[in-house]
Amino acid sequence: MSKRIRQEDIAKELGLSINTVSLALKNSSRINEETRSKVQQVAKALNYIPNSIARSLVQKKTDVIGFILPKMTNPVQIETAQQMERKLLTSGYNMMLMTTDSDKNYESQALDILLSRQVDGIFLFPTNKHNQDKIKSIRSAGIPLVLLSGGRYKPSSDAVYMNQFSGAYQATEHLAKLGYREIGFITGGAANVEKFDGYQAVLRDRQLEFREELVARVSHFSYEQGYKAASKLMANGPVRAVLASSDYLALGALRWCRERGLRVPEDVALIGFDDLEAAEYAEVPLTSVTYKGEELTTKAVSLMFRLIEEQERMTSKEPECIEINPTLSIRKSCGAI
Amino acid sequence: MSKRIRQEDIAKELGLSINTVSLALKNSSRINEETRSKVQQVAKALNYIPNSIARSLVQKKTDVIGFILPKMTNPVQIETAQQMERKLLTSGYNMMLMTTDSDKNYESQALDILLSRQVDGIFLFPTNKHNQDKIKSIRSAGIPLVLLSGGRYKPSSDAVYMNQFSGAYQATEHLAKLGYREIGFITGGAANVEKFDGYQAVLRDRQLEFREELVARVSHFSYEQGYKAASKLMANGPVRAVLASSDYLALGALRWCRERGLRVPEDVALIGFDDLEAAEYAEVPLTSVTYKGEELTTKAVSLMFRLIEEQERMTSKEPECIEINPTLSIRKSCGAI
Incomplete structure (x- = not known):
């Protein structure tokens, strides 16, 4: 439990009086600008919350x-x-x-x-x-x-x-249990680390090889990005099963498959994330991890x-x-x- | 141009002194509760904005x-x-x-x-x-x-x-120019009056009959509501052209058509509103009014x-x-x- 930062802590840190710190935080002209700016910087660095705000809250x-x-x-x-x-x-x-x-x-x-x-x-x-x-x-x-x-x-x-780890684990495991040995993953950067961990954990647990070329990274969750990710993933032939970290990505991939004459799920099995209405109403209704x-x-x-x-x-x-x-x-x- | 309401106006309205009104608005105990509540009610009814807020803003x-x-x-x-x-x-x-x-x-x-x-x-x-x-x-x-x-x-x-009137007008006119004489409309309540007006204006301008049974009203813009609206509109056979006041509604209707073996656009022509990514990436790419x-x-x-x-x-x-x-x-x- 970190303790709450008070004006005393800022004063101690800088070797100043509490009065000086208090005036500097109020931006008083009685304190010279250099000191004011130093005090305010330290207050920010220590995440100081003014008493007035804490009290009123x-x-x-x-x-x-x-x-x-x-x-x-x-x-x-x-x-x-x-x-x-x-x-x-x-x-x-x-x-x-x-x-x-x-x-x-x-x-x-x-x-x-x-x-x-x-x-x-x-x-x-x-x-x-x-x-x-x-x-x-x-x-x-x-x-x-x-x-x-x-x-x-x-x-x-x-x-x-x-x-989210568990969601990705369940989805990847579901594909593995259906017999797929090659499972692609479309993922969306930092926020998706948990999902990526879940995907990798299944590969480890089932002794399936992790291959970097089966992972497509996208900048955001859109149909267009899913479409592009599928085209990258499947540049050298279809990947038989793909987990996408959002429904929009999966639906973009679905569109890419259809345009290439690849049938879902016969040629490519697809799973999305979020279970949006768009997943349920898609031309091939989409299996998806339900965000409760x-x-x-x-x-x-x-x-x-x-x-x-x-x-x-x-x-x-x-x-x-x-x-x-x-x-x-x-x-x-x-x-x- | 309505003029700004001041404490004077409230005082005049109630036959009270400005001082009484001012104290009542501050909820001061120096004013009896009945007067306070009356002043506050009138302030609310007149949309009075306290000076302090106006000034600080x-x-x-x-x-x-x-x-x-x-x-x-x-x-x-x-x-x-x-x-x-x-x-x-x-x-x-x-x-x-x-x-x-x-x-x-x-x-x-x-x-x-x-x-x-x-x-x-x-x-x-x-x-x-x-x-x-x-x-x-x-x-x-x-x-x-x-x-x-x-x-x-x-x-x-x-x-x-x-x-929005112009958007609905353009879409309905486009269908009319393609030769459709029977154009259905899926609409979403009060917020859509402008779109409804645009739809009706085309019917009037082209001497097409307005028929209440060609209008389906929904409670909100979802795939599910569009699906239900289509089933209601087409209970007695397909309507050959339908304008929906959102893409989600149109995509729900598209799903209903597919499940009944009705082809879009051969059997039913569809137009949506908003031009979302979901419209562009739909199984039958959706014509839509673009919200700029x-x-x-x-x-x-x-x-x-x-x-x-x-x-x-x-x-x-x-x-x-x-x-x-x-x-x-x-x-x-x-x-x-």
């Missing part, structure tokens, strides 16, 4: 909850946000949403802005471990912050998240309300982590039915 | 812009929000998003919350004309508010919007920045309205190619 309810996610155009995350908002509204809370574009600095900025707007709590889809220290210090200040992903490391605050949004949002909202009530005690406890296991929705595209 | 830049839309799960609106956010970030602004679920009261609440959080301006996808008076009074207070839909009535603030998001967001952001600069002068001018005409992306589903 603890004492004054604003009935507004912040929500931070990487991209609005990620259908699973935005659906999660929408469900969360509906649940918060029923309890008299409004939600304010900001995005980070998976950027460390934007994530940090969004946290600062929501804190200064005095929200009662924050939900955050973090990108990697970028702002772990800042998140810890927000929690130490008694401000409820619930993370919505995790699993690969000890979360720095309370968290409710989908076990309803369960996730219900648990996340109830954890948030508990933290708001227990604010005082929260900081003395270890963060609570609730993991949700996805399931596999089996349809025609993987060849099992 | 005019004087103190917070570099945060609010964005209000009906539903996060509307792909066009959320894509607009995402593009807008990127453009604002490049200019050093952060965006805060709230939704209304197309509800008059939630819309009003979201406006209040963003104002009290002192944003520098607000973008709003309004639902109908719900909060016109409130919107007018926000503008009169010198707070930049840009509406993102309109066209059927004189907007109550500055506005940049897609001409890039043009809309560019113009909306530049209008917002102009309003922020000209705050003082803005209130004395008529609202500025910029209309954007959509185009039709012609693909295989309508039978033209």
Whole structure:
């Protein structure tokens, strides 16, 4: 448990009086500019949260909850946000949403802005471990912050998240059990490390060879990127089974296969991730890993309300982590039915 | 131009002194509860904006812009929000998003919350004309508010919007020119009145009969609703041409047709709205009305920045309205190619 940073800590760090630090943080002209800027830099580096914000957050309810996610155009995350908002509204809370574009600095900025707007709590889809220290210090200040992903490391605050490793493991294992020895993977960068780990774990567990040329990396989750990934993966002939880390990627790959006269699932078995409506209604209904949004949002909202009530005690406890296991929705595209 | 409501106006309305009104608005215990509640009710009814908020908004830049839309799960609106956010970030602004679920009261609440959080301006996808008076009074207070839909009535603030009437007109006319005399329409309630008007205008202009049984109304824009709408529309045999007011609806209808052995476009010609990636990558690539998001967001952001600069002068001018005409992306589903 990291302790909350106070003005005393900044003063000690710089060998200044608390009074000087306090004035410098208020940007008072009584302190020379060099000192002011040094104090403010250290405050930022230590993730100092001004007393006024911490106090108003603890004492004054604003009935507004912040929500931070990487991209609005990620259908699973935005659906999660929408469900969360509906649940918060029923309890008299409004939600304010900001995005980070998976950027460390934007994530940090969004946290600062929501804190200064005095929200009662924050939900955050973090990108990697970028702002772990800042998140810890927000929690130490008694401000409820619930993370919505995790699993690969000890979360720095309370968290409710989908076990993406398990989702990828189940999907890859399903293909392996159907007899496929060569399984391709279309993956979307940093945010997908857990899924990639799940895919690789099945290969290890079943003594299947990992081959770099069976992995296609894309910049974002779109039909177009899936189409291009399939063309790259299958440049030297069809890969008999492919797991894509989103439904849009899988549907783009499906289109590429059809244009080349490759039948799904007879020639290429396909599995996606997210289980969107687009997967269910595709020309070949798509087998997909189901993101259990309803369960996730219900648990996340109830954890948030508990933290708001227990604010005082929260900081003395270890963060609570609730993991949700996805399931596999089996349809025609993987060849099992 | 409606003038800005001041405490004087509330005092006059109720025959009270300005001092009493001022204290009542601060919820001071020096004023009895009955009077306080009466003053607060009238303030609300007149859309009074406290001086402190108006002043701080005019004087103190917070570099945060609010964005209000009906539903996060509307792909066009959320894509607009995402593009807008990127453009604002490049200019050093952060965006805060709230939704209304197309509800008059939630819309009003979201406006209040963003104002009290002192944003520098607000973008709003309004639902109908719900909060016109409130919107007018926000503008009169010198707070930049840009509406993102309109066209059927004189907007109550500055506005940049897609001409949905023209989009529906072009699509319906395209089908009529291809020789279809019987054109069905799948529509999504109140928000779609403009599209419905455009559809009906073509029927009138071409002396085609309007038949209520050719219209299917849905509760929201999903594949499932499109599937059900098609089954209702075509209960007594195929309708030879159908315009759907969203791509998801059209793709749901496409699925229904395929399951019944109806070929698109040979047996049923289909056109959607929005021109999403899902339309382009569908099994039968979908003709669709293109929502020009890039043009809309560019113009909306530049209008917002102009309003922020000209705050003082803005209130004395008529609202500025910029209309954007959509185009039709012609693909295989309508039978033209």
